[in-house]
Amino acid sequence: GAGVSQTPSNKVTEKGKYVELRCDPISGHTALYWYRQSLGQGPEFLIYFQGTGAADDSGLPNDRFFAVRPEGSVSTLKIQRTERGDSAVYLCASSLRDGYGEQYFGPGTRLTVT
Amino acid sequence: LAKTTQPISMDSYEGQEVNITCSHNNIATNDYITWYQQFPSQGPRFIIQGYKTKVTNEVASLFIPADRKSSTLSLPRVSLSDTAVYYCLVGDGNDYKLSFGAGTTVTVRA
Numbered sequence: 001g002a003g004v005s006q007t008p009s010n011k012v013t014e015k016g017k018y019v020e021l022r023c024d025p026i027s028g029h030t031a032l033y034w035y036r037q038s039l040g041q042g043p044e045f046l047i048y049f050q051g052t053g054a055a056d057d058s059g060l061p062n063d064r065f066f067a068v069r070p071e072g073s074v075s076t077l078k079i080q081r082t083e084r085g086d087s088a089v090y091l092c093a094s095s096l097r098d099g100y101g102e103q104y105f106g107p108g109t110r111l112t113v114t
Numbered sequence: 115l116a117k118t119t120q121p122i123s124m125d126s127y128e129g130q131e132v133n134i135t136c137s138h139n140n141i142a143t144n145d146y147i148t149w150y151q152q153f154p155s156q157g158p159r160f161i162i163q164g165y166k167t168k169v170t171n172e173v174a175s176l177f178i179p180a181d182r183k184s185s186t187l188s189l190p191r192v193s194l195s196d197t198a199v200y201y202c203l204v205g206d207g208n209d210y211k212l213s214f215g216a217g218t219t220v221t222v223r224a
Contacts, residue, residue: 004157031210042201042214043158056211091157095210103212105157 002026004106006092012112013082021077021109025094032075033103034067035091043091049075082113117141118202123219132189134218136202139183144208147178147185150201152217158201162187189220197222 005024013019025032030051035043045059052072060066064082069075079086089110093103119137126132138147146165150158162169164176164185175188189196199217 033210033212035212040216042217043212045211045213048210059211093157102160102163105159107156 006106006109010110019079021090023075023092029094031095033093037089084113087113117204120202120218125221127223132192134187137184138204141182144206145204148203149187152199192222194222
């Protein structure tokens with residue numbers, strides 16, 4: 001079956017611009033997660049959705065970052081006034097349920113802020 | 115305080131068994147041990163999860179001693195395609211946040 005998909009695969013933007021990153025989770029997965037991965041490091045948790053609501057957004061670095069999941073399926077991570085330090089791979093994952101089980105990751109969106 | 119400690123890198127050859135040991139001295143009673151694999155330009159992929167003793171699936175085995183302060187991921191007869199970063203994670207059974215460290219880069223050579 002189809003896995004988690006993310007678009008675009010690559011995004012280059014100028015400092016100060018607004019970007020949106022999209023995640024399509026596996027059908028039927030109620031839990032959705034966003035992570036950020038910098039070069040040479042493991043992914044870092046950003047936000048967790050259970051259904052339509054953000055159950056935990058404690059990993060978002062500041063208020064320039066925001067994510068939505070209006071219909072409980074597709075999610076969009078939005079970054080305002082991008083900075084060069086935002087450059088990273090943004091990973092989305094989904095799971096059938098929450099808890100410390102298997103999360104299915106997408107291929108990520110590589111964001112480069114110039 | 116880091117939850118897990120694992121080697122930065124390991125080299126191996128095709129057909130050999132690779133064993134990656136992860137230390138988690140402060141593991142809690144409710145914590146599970148999970149391993150993920152990540153290939154370049156891909157997201158991490160779940161390999162195996164265990165609580166105690168030994169767990170085996172079609173990809174790997176996970177050995178956990180009685181004190182649970184360490185665990186060893188065993189990859190039998192590796193091939194070039196097993197070259198990847200392997201992450202050891204420890205977390206509560208109800209915790210949805212995955213905490214990744216830097217992982218172990220395993221390089222398999224012909």
